[in-house]
Amino acid sequence: MARTVVILGASYAGIPIAHYLLKHTVAKVKGLKVILVAPNTDFYWNVASVRAILPGMMGDEKIFYPIAPTFTKYSSDSYELVHGVADKVDPDTSIVEVRGNDGSARTIQYDELALTTHLPTHRVIATGTSFKADMPFKGLSTTEETKAVLHDWSKRIAAAQSIVVAGAGATGIEIAGELGQEYGVTGKKQITLISAEELPFDSEFRREVREAAKWELERLKVRVIPNAKVTSPPTSATLTLASTSTTTKTKTANPPTTLKADLLIPTYGITPNTSFLPASMLDARGYIKQTTRLRAEGHANIFVVGDVGNLQRPQGVHGDAQVVHLARSLLEKRLLGEEEGADYKPMEKIMLATSIGRNRGTGQLGNWRVWSLLVWWLKGRHLGTNVAAEFVRGDRTMTAKSW
Numbered sequence: 580m581a582r583t584v585v586i587l588g589a590s591y592a593g594i595p596i597a598h599y600l601l602k603h604t605v606a607k608v609k610g611l612k613v614i615l616v617a618p619n620t621d622f623y624w625n626v627a628s629v630r631a632i633l634p635g636m637m638g639d640e641k642i643f644y645p646i647a648p649t650f651t652k653y654s655s656d657s658y659e660l661v662h663g664v665a666d667k668v669d670p671d672t673s674i675v676e677v678r679g680n681d682g683s684a685r686t687i688q689y690d691e692l693a694l695t696t697h698l699p700t701h702r703v704i705a706t707g708t709s710f711k712a713d714m715p716f717k718g719l720s721t722t723e724e725t726k727a728v729l730h731d732w733s734k735r736i737a738a739a740q741s742i743v744v745a746g747a748g749a750t751g752i753e754i755a756g757e758l759g760q761e762y763g764v765t766g767k768k769q770i771t772l773i774s775a776e777e778l779p780f781d782s783e784f785r786r787e788v789r790e791a792a793k794w795e796l797e798r799l800k801v802r803v804i805p806n807a808k809v810t811s812p813p814t815s816a817t818l819t820l821a822s823t824s825t826t827t828k829t830k831t832a833n834p835p836t837t838l839k840a841d842l843l844i845p846t847y848g849i850t851p852n853t854s855f856l857p858a859s860m861l862d863a864r865g866y867i868k869q870t871t872r873l874r875a876e877g878h879a880n881i882f883v884v885g886d887v888g889n890l891q892r893p894q895g896v897h898g899d900a901q902v903v904h905l906a907r908s909l910l911e912k913r914l915l916g917e918e919e920g921a922d923y924k925p926m927e928k929i930m931l932a933t934s935i936g937r938n939r940g941t942g943q944l945g946n947w948r949v950w951s952l953l954v955w956w957l958k959g960r961h962l963g964t965n966v967a968a969e970f971v972r973g974d975r976t977m978t979a980k981s982w
Contacts, residue, residue, distance in 0.1 A: 581609075581610035581611075581612065582608060582610060582611045582612070582690045582691070582914060583611075583612050583614060583687075583688065583689050583690050583691075584600060584611070584612070584613050584614070584689070584690065584691045584692075584693065584910075584914070585614045585616060585675055585687055585689040585691070585692050585693065586613065586614070586615045586616065586693040586695060587616050587617070587665050587675070587692070587693065587694050587695060588616075588617055588694070588695035588885075588887075589615055589616075589617035589619055589622065589646055589660075590617075590619075590622065590623070590695065590718060590885075591885065591895060591898055591899065591902075591970075591977060592695035592884045592885035592898055592899075592901070592902050593615060593617065593693070593695035594615075594622060594646070594970070594971060594973070595902050595906070595970070595973065595976045595982060596693055596695065596884070596902060596905065596906055596910070597613050597615045597650075597658070597973075598649075598650075598972075598973025598982065599906040599907075599911075599973070599982060600613050600906070600910070600911070600914075601613055601650070601653045601657060601658055601973075602653075602973060602982075603911065604911045604914055604915075605653070605654075605657045607914075607915060608914050608915060611657065611914065612656070612657055612658065612659065613657065613658045613659075614658070614659045614660075614661060614687060614689075615646075615650075615658070615659070615660050615661065616661045616663060616664075616665060616675070616677055616687075617646075617661075617662065617663075617664075618662060618663060618664050618680055618720050618721045619646070619662075619718055619721055619722045619725070620645065620646060620647070620662060620721070620722045621643040621644055621645050621646060621722040622643070622644045622645075622646055622967075622970075622971045623642060623643060623718040623722070623725055624641070624642040624643075624644070624963060624964060624967040624970075625642070625715075625716060625717055625718060626895070626962050626963045627641065627642050627961075627962035627963060627964050627967075628642065628715055628716050628729070629716070629750065629753040629754045629756075629757050629934075629962070630757050630937075630962055631729060632715060632729060632732050632733055632736065632754065632757075633733065633736060633757055633758065633761055634733040634734070634736060634737040635733075636757075636761070637964070639726060641964045641967075642964065642967070643722065643725075643726065644967060644968060644971040646660065646971065647660055649971050649972050649973060661677060661679070661685070661687075662679060662680045663677045663678050663679035663680055663683075663685070664677065664678055664720070664855070665677055665855045666678045666684075666855055667855055668692070668855060668856050668857070669857075670857065670860070670875075670878050670881060673688060673689050673690070673692070673880065674686055674687070674688055674689070675687045675689060675692065680721060689880075690880060691880045691881075691882065691910065691913070691914070692880060692881045692882065693882045693883075693884065693905075693910070694856075694867060694875065694881065694882065694883045694884070694887055694888075695884050695885050695887065714728075714732075714844070714845060714846065715728045715729040715732060716750050716754075716846065717849075732844075735842050736758070736842065738841070738842075739768065739840075739841035739842035740768055740769065740841050741768065741769040741771070741839065741840045741841045741842070742758055742762075742768055742769070742770050742771070742840065742841065742842045742843075742844065743771045743772075743773060743809070743818060743838065743840040743842070743843050743844070744758070744770070744771065744772045744773065744844045744846060745773045745808070745809045745843060745844065745845045745846065745847060746773070746775075746845060746846035746847035747772055747773065747774035747775065747776070747778075747779040747780065747792075747803070748779075748780065748781070748846065748847070749780075749931060749933045750846040751772060751779075751846035751847070752772070752779050752780070752792055752796065752933050752935060753933055753934055753935065754844060754846060755770060755772040755796055755801050756795065756796060756799060756801070756934065756935035756936040756939075756940075757936060757937075758770045758801070759796060759799030759800055759801040759935075759936060760799050760936035760937055760938070763799050763800035763801050764799050764800050766800075769802070770799075770800065770801045770802065771801070771802045771803075771804060771838070771840070772796060772801055772802070772803050772804070773804050773807050773808065773809055773820065774803060774804065774805050774806070774807070775806070775807070775808050775823045776805065776806065776823070777805050777806060777824075778790060778792070778793055778805065779792040779793055779796070779803065780792060783929065784929065784931075784943055785943055785946065785948060787948050788941055788942070788943045788948045791941040791948065791951070792933065792935065792941050795935040795936070795939050795940070795941060795951070796935060799935070799936055804820070804838075806822055806823045806824040807820040807821065807822060807823060807836075808820065808821055808823055809821075809843065809845070810835070814843075815843075816839060816840070816841070817837050817838070817839050818837065818838045818839070818840055818843060819835050819836075819837055820835060820836045820837065820838055821835050822834070822835070822836075849886075849893065850865065851864070851865045851866045851867070851886070851887050852887065853865050853866065853867060853887060860875050860876070860877075860878070862889050864889070866887065866888060866889035867883045867887055867888050867889060868889060869883045869888030869889050869890040870890075871890070871922040871923050871924070871925070872909065872919075872922055872923070873888075873890075873901055873904065873905045873909055873923050882905055882909070882910060884898060884901040884902055884905050885898035885901060885902070886898060888901075890923075890925055891925050891926070894930075894931070895977055896926075896930050896931075896977070896978065897925070897926065899976050899977040899978045899979075900923075900926065900978070901923060902976055903976060903978070903979055904920075904923045905923075907920070908920030908921065908923075909923075928944070928945040928946075929943045929944070929945065930943075930944055930945075931943055932949055932953075932954045932957055932958045933954065934954060934955070934958050934959035934962065935951075935959075936959070937959060937960075938955055938959065939951045939954070939955060939959065940954030940955055940958065940959050941954060942954050963977075
């Protein structure tokens, strides 16, 4: 009996799942077809976007990789690449409505659906998340749009003399570090990072890790403003900063202050790409309600992996662990009619490496602070671009060196 697996999203989750099924599962399941649905023609190695956004630092060839050529090694009977977006998913009829990049409409019937960032027939959803204000730290709707926005921000950075980075999570810290090393220490531009808390990162991280991030940024001449958030529009030349702390005695908020800047780079406001799904599948924040069987809650044939699900915080290491478990222990066994493996066990300890400029960094592994030199060696030198081509070819995942 013919089987169809639809994978929505061609990014860090969708691409390795598609490759795994085509390399290992198609030959074992008669009539199996994998349909990969995504608007982007190229895979975007957005891990390096914090450096690529700076003018002249990294060419497009380092971060954009055409997807179609990596699938020509498989029989055209077993796979299809559809450039478009899912407009609607009907779990009751197992149908995905897709709008092509050319404006065409198509209905796809699936047996299994994988939601990774976008939807396609054994359905896997992997549509991921997006930054607000069209920031290119995640892929935008199409490859052309992502490139255009990335290049536009590079021009804005080149023209600005004072730059404010709003949001002191990992992305904000990394972009501030890149700007600091390129422009802060040389005195070419004034770089400021706005942190909603007393220190960069949030309070679940060890204080020594947070202090190390602040110290590393300040040695790159990045001004760190704590306990504040930007409330004025991103296009405003005079930014309004609202205090996120209160005075101890009066318990009243500190008055707002202003800050002049040529350019504001927001790194906050991540939203899940799930508007095409029934509201019953989503939690209050808009993420898919995801079980430890890596399913959408209440739907046995809809798999969910990566940032789009609510099982773990949006982070590459978690998404990759979900991909590996889904492909090897759950989805393939289901397609073969075998007993599935164990439930996915979410990693509870913190695992994060954050580069700060091209030569330094910090991070946390469990309760341990990661040495700056180790972060540079593992991440900061290349920001993963040294393995990106292997990833897109399906030779590996972000962490699994054999795939």
